Amino acid sequence: MLAPEEWQAVRLSLEVATRSVAVSLLPAIGVAWLLARRRFPGRALVDALVHLPLVVPPVVVGWGLLMLFGIRGPIGGPLHDWFGVRLVFTTEGAALATAVMSFPLIVRSVRLGIENVDQGLEAAARTLGAGPVDRFVTVTLPLMSPGILAGAVTAFAAGLGEFGAVITFASNIPGETQTLPLAIYSATQTPGGEATAARLALVSFTLAVSGLLLAEVIARRMHLWLGRG
Amino acid sequence: MPDVMLRHSFGTDGFALDVAFRAPAEGVTALFGPSGCGKSTILAAIAGLLRPREGRIALDGTVLLDTARGIAVAPERRRCAVVFQDARLFPHLSVETNLRYGLRRAPRDAEGPGVDEVVALLGIGHLLARRPGRLSGGERQRVALGRALLARPRLLLMDEPLAALDAARRAEVLPFLARLRDAACLPILYVTHALDEVDALADELVLIDAGRVVAAGPVEALTARTDLPLAGRRDAGVLLTCTVAEAAAGLTRLAFPGGMLTTTLHTGPAGTRVRLRLRARDIAVAIAEPRGLSTQNILPATLAGIMPSGDADEVFLSLALGPTTILARVTRVSVARLGLTPGMPLWALIKAVTFDHRAVPAHIADCDARLGR
Numbered sequence: 001m002l003a004p005e006e007w008q009a010v011r012l013s014l015e016v017a018t019r020s021v022a023v024s025l026l027p028a029i030g031v032a033w034l035l036a037r038r039r040f041p042g043r044a045l046v047d048a049l050v051h052l053p054l055v056v057p058p059v060v061v062g063w064g065l066l067m068l069f070g071i072r073g074p075i076g077g078p079l080h081d082w083f084g085v086r087l088v089f090t091t092e093g094a095a096l097a098t099a100v101m102s103f104p105l106i107v108r109s110v111r112l113g114i115e116n117v118d119q120g121l122e123a124a125a126r127t128l129g130a131g132p133v134d135r136f137v138t139v140t141l142p143l144m145s146p147g148i149l150a151g152a153v154t155a156f157a158a159g160l161g162e163f164g165a166v167i168t169f170a171s172n173i174p175g176e177t178q179t180l181p182l183a184i185y186s187a188t189q190t191p192g193g194e195a196t197a198a199r200l201a202l203v204s205f206t207l208a209v210s211g212l213l214l215a216e217v218i219a220r221r222m223h224l225w226l227g228r229g
Numbered sequence: 230m231p232d233v234m235l236r237h238s239f240g241t242d243g244f245a246l247d248v249a250f251r252a253p254a255e256g257v258t259a260l261f262g263p264s265g266c267g268k269s270t271i272l273a274a275i276a277g278l279l280r281p282r283e284g285r286i287a288l289d290g291t292v293l294l295d296t297a298r299g300i301a302v303a304p305e306r307r308r309c310a311v312v313f314q315d316a317r318l319f320p321h322l323s324v325e326t327n328l329r330y331g332l333r334r335a336p337r338d339a340e341g342p343g344v345d346e347v348v349a350l351l352g353i354g355h356l357l358a359r360r361p362g363r364l365s366g367g368e369r370q371r372v373a374l375g376r377a378l379l380a381r382p383r384l385l386l387m388d389e390p391l392a393a394l395d396a397a398r399r400a401e402v403l404p405f406l407a408r409l410r411d412a413a414c415l416p417i418l419y420v421t422h423a424l425d426e427v428d429a430l431a432d433e434l435v436l437i438d439a440g441r442v443v444a445a446g447p448v449e450a451l452t453a454r455t456d457l458p459l460a461g462r463r464d465a466g467v468l469l470t471c472t473v474a475e476a477a478a479g480l481t482r483l484a485f486p487g488g489m490l491t492t493t494l495h496t497g498p499a500g501t502r503v504r505l506r507l508r509a510r511d512i513a514v515a516i517a518e519p520r521g522l523s524t525q526n527i528l529p530a531t532l533a534g535i536m537p538s539g540d541a542d543e544v545f546l547s548l549a550l551g552p553t554t555i556l557a558r559v560t561r562v563s564v565a566r567l568g569l570t571p572g573m574p575l576w577a578l579i580k581a582v583t584f585d586h587r588a589v590p591a592h593i594a595d596c597d598a599r600l601g602r
Binding site for chain 2 (some may be wrong): 118120121123124125126127128129130131134138139142143225226
């Protein structure tokens, strides 16, 4: 049904989205925790920084990454010179750009999840002898897990379609950084590529809808499991 | 034996808390007072969930908090289990896992009843596999009681455990609280603003008003005083511990030091100890032995004193029945009409049907004997 190079774009999209979620999930939980539970100087600034990718044009985010992680950038330079790691124009780079773009989505969702956890339950666990880590693992984490799950699924779905930041930072290299939206864009720019564009658009649409349905089913199960059904 | 001293203030010109009291090593000490008097704050400070500005809390010689010496044991290491008003069961865990939560974290050498014993005591065996979301309010609170007791605490803190329940659920849970009190052999601090819970459960009473201790002591002794805020209530009256002498023909005869009461209570077999509130407004007096009355209890007494009641038109009569003192509330007009003066012999009239039918068995402090201390 799909040509080999079209399959490649689909697989690459899935890979980039998965890697971006894997990279950003833990830091996002940490930042969401800080924003939801801690009062510290500069909290408003951190909040604004986290939300920046939502309001700044994706191309600008890609350009910023290029400046920071480029081979001569302040982070990309040492990475390349000391560890031989190059992010620009690579699959890893596409995953990084996607992770930065979807980071605020995860943070917002996890933060909502944390704010839904009744702190009275944590206090109860405390009086029953549970220390900080014990409390987090046995009470807070299970109760905030719907927020984490929703954040991860949304970020994954959004990551499948990230365009501006990826094309700016990682470029449009088939088999390396040409994800679904980039492949669709290329197809529309190629004479006779209309059929390819239509097929890939259909795949894109199907993936998005099944992702949403799956998230809905898991969320329902989770609420039952948490005794909120 | 819990020993508590706390000073705390909320905001800059807000309400100030300044209390000190001791509780016995066994049984229920009720912290009683109106809403907002600071009693829940005291409990939170003892549990460690609130850090008071100044204070010292000790338990059997272990210091939990001493702000002067910079000691503040973390709540998770205080071993003071709390039963909250809203139960606070973990919604994602089954009833059984909830019950075992504190037990799994208790020190290995901590003594206390086991899961089976507690489950039987609270009648929650059929709920073990359920999630808290599928329990009624009363069932939830019973599970919360079990979870706290199973944490093997050195002190049980109860923060208005029945306040969120309706009257029927309260009546369902109250006997279980009494059973837990008798089985636990622990000091229990019980915060409440409901007098019937004090009557049913408390051995000691700490009266709190506007952040201060107004009076503290055994419940029976405090209910006999007319100078406390308790006496201003319409249901004021002496609490009397009685022993069932005879239960027959629809009437239960209760013996107390100095006399016998006939009631319509269904309290259990002879020998059962119950505590009754003799509401002062339910007691009338006569200067001669009355005849032809339906009233079952006509008890000879001596008028020990006449005290103001806080109401301009009413007074308290303190009546001595042998070693027992009870209070009667009568009008000043009656005092003048009958020419009542202290020292007079009187007859106290108490209807058999006046007693609260929810009386639960009185607490028998026998932990020393049971635990071989």
